[in-house]
Amino acid sequence: MDLARVLLMFHVIGAVAWVGGALMLLLLVARIRSTAPQAMPALSAEIAKIGRFYLMPLSLIVLISGGWLVSEAGFSWGAPWVSVGFTAIVVSAVLGMAVIAPTSTAIERAFAEGGPRNPRLPGLQARMAMATRLNVLVLLIAVAAMTLKIGE
Amino acid sequence: MGKYELLLTAHVLAAVSWVGGALMVNLVTFRLRNNPAAAEPIVRQLEWLGLRFFTPLSIIVLAAGILLVPAGDWDFGAPWVSYGFAGFLASFAIGAGFLGPQSGRLARLLAEQGAETPAARAAIARLTLVARLDALLLLSIVAVMALKPGL
Numbered sequence: 001m002d003l004a005r006v007l008l009m010f011h012v013i014g015a016v017a018w019v020g021g022a023l024m025l026l027l028l029v030a031r032i033r034s035t036a037p038q039a040m041p042a043l044s045a046e047i048a049k050i051g052r053f054y055l056m057p058l059s060l061i062v063l064i065s066g067g068w069l070v071s072e073a074g075f076s077w078g079a080p081w082v083s084v085g086f087t088a089i090v091v092s093a094v095l096g097m098a099v100i101a102p103t104s105t106a107i108e109r110a111f112a113e114g115g116p117r118n119p120r121l122p123g124l125q126a127r128m129a130m131a132t133r134l135n136v137l138v139l140l141i142a143v144a145a146m147t148l149k150i151g152e
Numbered sequence: 153m154g155k156y157e158l159l160l161t162a163h164v165l166a167a168v169s170w171v172g173g174a175l176m177v178n179l180v181t182f183r184l185r186n187n188p189a190a191a192e193p194i195v196r197q198l199e200w201l202g203l204r205f206f207t208p209l210s211i212i213v214l215a216a217g218i219l220l221v222p223a224g225d226w227d228f229g230a231p232w233v234s235y236g237f238a239g240f241l242a243s244f245a246i247g248a249g250f251l252g253p254q255s256g257r258l259a260r261l262l263a264e265q266g267a268e269t270p271a272a273r274a275a276i277a278r279l280t281l282v283a284r285l286d287a288l289l290l291l292s293i294v295a296v297m298a299l300k301p302g303l
Contacts, residue, residue: 020172036193
Protein backbone atom coordinates (compact mmCIF):
# COMPACT_ATOMS: atom_id res chain seq x y z
CA MET A 1 0.00 0.00 0.00
CA ASP A 2 1.71 3.21 -1.13
CA LEU A 3 1.57 6.71 0.34
CA ALA A 4 -0.60 8.05 -2.50
CA ARG A 5 -3.37 5.54 -1.67
CA VAL A 6 -3.25 6.44 2.04
CA LEU A 7 -3.43 10.16 1.16
CA LEU A 8 -6.32 9.45 -1.21
CA MET A 9 -8.13 7.63 1.60
CA PHE A 10 -7.80 10.65 3.93
CA HIS A 11 -8.81 12.98 1.08
CA VAL A 12 -11.90 10.92 0.21
CA ILE A 13 -13.02 10.32 3.81
CA GLY A 14 -12.54 14.01 4.61
CA ALA A 15 -14.50 15.05 1.52
CA VAL A 16 -17.30 12.55 2.22
CA ALA A 17 -17.75 13.76 5.80
CA TRP A 18 -17.40 17.44 4.85
CA VAL A 19 -19.52 17.68 1.69
CA GLY A 20 -22.13 15.10 2.69
CA GLY A 21 -22.31 16.66 6.15
CA ALA A 22 -22.85 20.16 4.76
CA LEU A 23 -25.57 18.84 2.43
CA MET A 24 -27.31 17.10 5.34
CA LEU A 25 -27.21 20.27 7.45
CA LEU A 26 -28.87 22.15 4.59
CA LEU A 27 -31.59 19.52 4.42
CA LEU A 28 -32.07 19.33 8.19
CA VAL A 29 -32.36 23.11 8.53
CA ALA A 30 -34.97 23.25 5.74
CA ARG A 31 -36.99 20.42 7.31
CA ILE A 32 -36.78 21.70 10.89
CA ARG A 33 -37.56 25.29 9.86
CA SER A 34 -40.80 24.14 8.25
CA THR A 35 -41.86 21.44 10.72
CA ALA A 36 -40.49 22.53 14.14
CA PRO A 37 -39.19 26.14 14.12
CA GLN A 38 -39.02 26.10 17.92
CA ALA A 39 -36.03 23.72 17.65
CA MET A 40 -34.08 26.13 15.42
CA PRO A 41 -32.18 27.99 18.21
CA ALA A 42 -30.66 24.77 19.56
CA LEU A 43 -29.94 23.51 16.05
CA SER A 44 -28.35 26.84 15.01
CA ALA A 45 -26.14 26.77 18.10
CA GLU A 46 -25.02 23.24 17.23
CA ILE A 47 -24.45 24.17 13.58
CA ALA A 48 -22.13 26.99 14.63
CA LYS A 49 -20.10 24.53 16.77
CA ILE A 50 -20.19 21.79 14.12
CA GLY A 51 -18.90 24.30 11.57
CA ARG A 52 -15.97 25.29 13.77
CA PHE A 53 -15.01 21.91 15.23
CA TYR A 54 -16.04 19.42 12.53
CA LEU A 55 -16.47 20.95 9.06
CA MET A 56 -13.51 23.35 9.31
CA PRO A 57 -10.98 20.64 10.38
CA LEU A 58 -12.37 18.34 7.67
CA SER A 59 -11.80 21.03 5.04
CA LEU A 60 -8.19 21.30 6.24
CA ILE A 61 -7.73 17.51 5.99
CA VAL A 62 -9.11 17.63 2.43
CA LEU A 63 -6.87 20.59 1.52
CA ILE A 64 -3.65 19.15 3.02
CA SER A 65 -4.13 15.59 1.77
CA GLY A 66 -5.18 16.95 -1.64
CA GLY A 67 -2.11 19.16 -1.97
CA TRP A 68 0.19 16.38 -0.81
CA LEU A 69 -1.52 13.95 -3.19
CA VAL A 70 -0.90 16.23 -6.18
CA SER A 71 2.84 16.18 -5.42
CA GLU A 72 3.01 12.51 -4.45
CA ALA A 73 1.04 11.16 -7.42
CA GLY A 74 2.70 13.50 -9.93
CA PHE A 75 -0.47 15.35 -10.95
CA SER A 76 -0.14 18.80 -12.48
CA TRP A 77 -1.02 21.79 -10.26
CA GLY A 78 -2.30 23.49 -13.41
CA ALA A 79 -4.75 20.70 -14.35
CA PRO A 80 -8.29 22.14 -14.50
CA TRP A 81 -9.74 19.51 -12.09
CA VAL A 82 -7.01 20.28 -9.52
CA SER A 83 -7.58 24.05 -9.86
CA VAL A 84 -11.36 23.62 -9.49
CA GLY A 85 -10.81 21.61 -6.31
CA PHE A 86 -8.54 24.16 -4.69
CA THR A 87 -10.73 27.08 -5.78
CA ALA A 88 -13.76 25.36 -4.25
CA ILE A 89 -11.97 24.92 -0.92
CA VAL A 90 -11.00 28.62 -0.86
CA VAL A 91 -14.55 29.74 -1.79
CA SER A 92 -16.05 27.45 0.84
CA ALA A 93 -13.63 28.63 3.54
CA VAL A 94 -14.39 32.29 2.76
CA LEU A 95 -18.15 31.64 2.76
CA GLY A 96 -17.88 29.71 6.02
CA MET A 97 -15.84 32.32 7.87
CA ALA A 98 -17.41 35.47 6.37
CA VAL A 99 -21.09 34.50 6.12
CA ILE A 100 -22.15 31.10 7.49
CA ALA A 101 -20.46 31.17 10.93
CA PRO A 102 -21.41 34.78 11.85
CA THR A 103 -24.98 34.35 10.52
CA SER A 104 -25.41 31.14 12.50
CA THR A 105 -24.33 32.97 15.66
CA ALA A 106 -26.64 35.90 14.82
CA ILE A 107 -29.61 33.52 14.38
CA GLU A 108 -28.90 31.92 17.74
CA ARG A 109 -28.71 35.38 19.39
CA ALA A 110 -31.89 36.61 17.66
CA PHE A 111 -33.80 33.55 18.90
CA ALA A 112 -32.48 34.08 22.43
CA GLU A 113 -33.48 37.77 22.39
CA GLY A 114 -36.86 37.72 20.63
CA GLY A 115 -37.92 34.07 20.23
CA PRO A 116 -39.10 32.56 16.95
CA ARG A 117 -41.06 35.75 16.06
CA ASN A 118 -38.02 38.07 16.19
CA PRO A 119 -38.39 40.26 13.04
CA ARG A 120 -34.64 39.93 12.32
CA LEU A 121 -34.93 36.16 11.88
CA PRO A 122 -36.43 35.85 8.35
CA GLY A 123 -33.64 37.98 6.85
CA LEU A 124 -30.92 36.11 8.74
CA GLN A 125 -32.38 32.71 7.85
CA ALA A 126 -32.69 33.69 4.17
CA ARG A 127 -29.04 34.80 4.13
CA MET A 128 -28.00 31.55 5.84
CA ALA A 129 -30.01 29.41 3.41
CA MET A 130 -28.51 31.17 0.39
CA ALA A 131 -24.93 30.93 1.69
CA THR A 132 -25.22 27.24 2.65
CA ARG A 133 -26.87 26.36 -0.67
CA LEU A 134 -24.09 28.12 -2.56
CA ASN A 135 -21.48 26.42 -0.38
CA VAL A 136 -22.90 22.93 -0.96
CA LEU A 137 -23.27 23.59 -4.69
CA VAL A 138 -19.61 24.69 -4.96
CA LEU A 139 -18.46 21.61 -3.04
CA LEU A 140 -20.58 19.18 -5.09
CA ILE A 141 -19.24 20.74 -8.32
CA ALA A 142 -15.70 20.26 -6.96
CA VAL A 143 -16.37 16.58 -6.17
CA ALA A 144 -17.81 16.06 -9.68
CA ALA A 145 -14.83 17.86 -11.27
CA MET A 146 -12.42 15.65 -9.27
CA THR A 147 -14.04 12.37 -10.30
CA LEU A 148 -14.66 13.43 -13.91
CA LYS A 149 -11.09 14.82 -14.02
CA ILE A 150 -12.27 17.58 -16.33
CA GLY A 151 -9.70 18.84 -18.82
CA GLU A 152 -7.69 15.60 -18.77
CA MET B 153 -14.76 11.97 -20.32
CA GLY B 154 -16.14 8.48 -20.85
CA LYS B 155 -18.75 6.15 -19.46
CA TYR B 156 -16.47 5.07 -16.62
CA GLU B 157 -15.92 8.65 -15.38
CA LEU B 158 -19.66 9.42 -15.54
CA LEU B 159 -20.52 6.27 -13.57
CA LEU B 160 -17.76 7.02 -11.06
CA THR B 161 -19.09 10.56 -10.59
CA ALA B 162 -22.63 9.29 -9.94
CA HIS B 163 -21.22 6.64 -7.55
CA VAL B 164 -19.05 9.12 -5.65
CA LEU B 165 -21.63 11.95 -5.46
CA ALA B 166 -24.27 9.56 -4.13
CA ALA B 167 -21.81 7.97 -1.67
CA VAL B 168 -20.69 11.41 -0.45
CA SER B 169 -24.30 12.47 0.17
CA TRP B 170 -25.28 9.16 1.77
CA VAL B 171 -22.29 8.48 4.02
CA GLY B 172 -21.52 12.12 4.88
CA GLY B 173 -25.21 12.73 5.54
CA ALA B 174 -25.44 9.69 7.82
CA LEU B 175 -22.37 10.86 9.76
CA MET B 176 -23.88 14.34 10.17
CA VAL B 177 -27.24 13.01 11.41
CA ASN B 178 -25.35 10.95 13.98
CA LEU B 179 -23.27 13.93 15.04
CA VAL B 180 -26.28 16.25 15.43
CA THR B 181 -28.31 13.71 17.43
CA PHE B 182 -25.27 12.95 19.60
CA ARG B 183 -24.69 16.67 20.26
CA LEU B 184 -28.38 17.16 21.20
CA ARG B 185 -28.62 13.97 23.31
CA ASN B 186 -29.10 15.97 26.53
CA ASN B 187 -31.70 18.27 25.00
CA PRO B 188 -34.69 16.00 24.16
CA ALA B 189 -36.89 18.95 23.17
CA ALA B 190 -34.42 19.94 20.43
CA ALA B 191 -33.48 16.36 19.48
CA GLU B 192 -37.09 15.21 19.07
CA PRO B 193 -37.87 17.10 15.81
CA ILE B 194 -34.62 15.85 14.29
CA VAL B 195 -35.26 12.24 15.33
CA ARG B 196 -38.75 12.62 13.78
CA GLN B 197 -37.03 13.38 10.45
CA LEU B 198 -35.20 10.03 10.39
CA GLU B 199 -38.06 8.14 8.74
CA TRP B 200 -38.45 10.85 6.06
CA LEU B 201 -34.68 10.97 5.47
CA GLY B 202 -34.46 7.18 5.28
CA LEU B 203 -37.20 6.86 2.67
CA ARG B 204 -36.66 9.98 0.57
CA PHE B 205 -32.90 10.61 0.86
CA PHE B 206 -30.81 7.65 2.03
CA THR B 207 -32.64 4.85 0.20
CA PRO B 208 -32.55 6.44 -3.31
CA LEU B 209 -28.89 7.38 -2.78
CA SER B 210 -27.97 3.85 -1.71
CA ILE B 211 -29.65 2.48 -4.85
CA ILE B 212 -27.62 4.89 -7.04
CA VAL B 213 -24.41 3.85 -5.24
CA LEU B 214 -25.19 0.15 -5.76
CA ALA B 215 -26.30 0.44 -9.41
CA ALA B 216 -23.35 2.66 -10.40
CA GLY B 217 -21.00 0.39 -8.42
CA ILE B 218 -22.19 -2.74 -10.24
CA LEU B 219 -21.85 -1.02 -13.64
CA LEU B 220 -18.41 0.36 -12.72
CA VAL B 221 -16.87 -3.10 -12.23
CA PRO B 222 -17.09 -4.20 -15.92
CA ALA B 223 -16.65 -0.60 -17.19
CA GLY B 224 -13.37 -0.28 -15.28
CA ASP B 225 -12.17 -3.84 -15.94
CA TRP B 226 -12.30 -4.53 -12.23
CA ASP B 227 -12.89 -7.99 -10.81
CA PHE B 228 -16.04 -8.75 -8.76
CA GLY B 229 -13.85 -11.13 -6.71
CA ALA B 230 -11.32 -8.43 -5.72
CA PRO B 231 -11.30 -8.02 -1.90
CA TRP B 232 -12.14 -4.31 -1.98
CA VAL B 233 -15.04 -4.87 -4.43
CA SER B 234 -16.36 -7.82 -2.37
CA TYR B 235 -16.08 -5.78 0.84
CA GLY B 236 -18.02 -2.94 -0.78
CA PHE B 237 -20.88 -5.20 -1.83
CA ALA B 238 -20.91 -7.14 1.46
CA GLY B 239 -20.90 -3.88 3.43
CA PHE B 240 -23.71 -2.51 1.27
CA LEU B 241 -25.82 -5.62 1.89
CA ALA B 242 -25.18 -5.42 5.64
CA SER B 243 -26.08 -1.73 5.70
CA PHE B 244 -29.19 -2.37 3.58
CA ALA B 245 -30.27 -5.11 6.00
CA ILE B 246 -29.69 -2.79 8.98
CA GLY B 247 -31.66 -0.01 7.27
CA ALA B 248 -34.57 -2.10 6.02
CA GLY B 249 -34.68 -4.46 9.00
CA PHE B 250 -34.13 -2.07 11.87
CA LEU B 251 -33.57 1.64 11.18
CA GLY B 252 -36.57 2.08 8.85
CA PRO B 253 -39.21 0.30 10.94
CA GLN B 254 -37.80 1.59 14.25
CA SER B 255 -37.70 5.22 13.11
CA GLY B 256 -41.36 4.92 12.05
CA ARG B 257 -42.30 3.44 15.44
CA LEU B 258 -40.25 6.08 17.23
CA ALA B 259 -41.96 8.91 15.32
CA ARG B 260 -45.36 7.57 16.46
CA LEU B 261 -44.11 7.11 20.03
CA LEU B 262 -42.80 10.70 20.10
CA ALA B 263 -46.10 12.00 18.74
CA GLU B 264 -48.02 10.18 21.48
CA GLN B 265 -45.73 10.60 24.50
CA GLY B 266 -43.06 13.21 23.66
CA ALA B 267 -39.32 12.65 24.10
CA GLU B 268 -39.11 12.78 27.90
CA THR B 269 -40.60 9.36 28.78
CA PRO B 270 -38.25 6.44 29.63
CA ALA B 271 -39.67 4.42 26.71
CA ALA B 272 -38.97 7.22 24.22
CA ARG B 273 -35.48 7.83 25.62
CA ALA B 274 -34.66 4.10 25.41
CA ALA B 275 -35.98 3.91 21.83
CA ILE B 276 -33.92 6.97 20.80
CA ALA B 277 -30.80 5.49 22.43
CA ARG B 278 -31.30 2.14 20.64
CA LEU B 279 -31.92 3.77 17.28
CA THR B 280 -28.96 6.16 17.50
CA LEU B 281 -26.60 3.35 18.60
CA VAL B 282 -27.48 1.20 15.59
CA ALA B 283 -27.33 4.28 13.30
CA ARG B 284 -23.80 5.00 14.60
CA LEU B 285 -22.68 1.41 13.89
CA ASP B 286 -24.19 1.67 10.40
CA ALA B 287 -22.35 4.97 9.76
CA LEU B 288 -19.06 3.37 10.89
CA LEU B 289 -19.66 0.43 8.54
CA LEU B 290 -20.29 2.84 5.64
CA LEU B 291 -17.17 4.84 6.49
CA SER B 292 -15.10 1.63 6.49
CA ILE B 293 -16.42 0.83 3.00
CA VAL B 294 -15.30 4.28 1.78
CA ALA B 295 -11.84 3.70 3.29
CA VAL B 296 -11.51 0.26 1.67
CA MET B 297 -12.71 1.61 -1.70
CA ALA B 298 -10.05 4.35 -1.60
CA LEU B 299 -7.22 2.09 -0.33
CA LYS B 300 -8.11 -0.81 -2.65
CA PRO B 301 -6.31 -3.46 -0.55
CA GLY B 302 -5.24 -6.55 -2.47
CA LEU B 303 -4.74 -4.58 -5.67
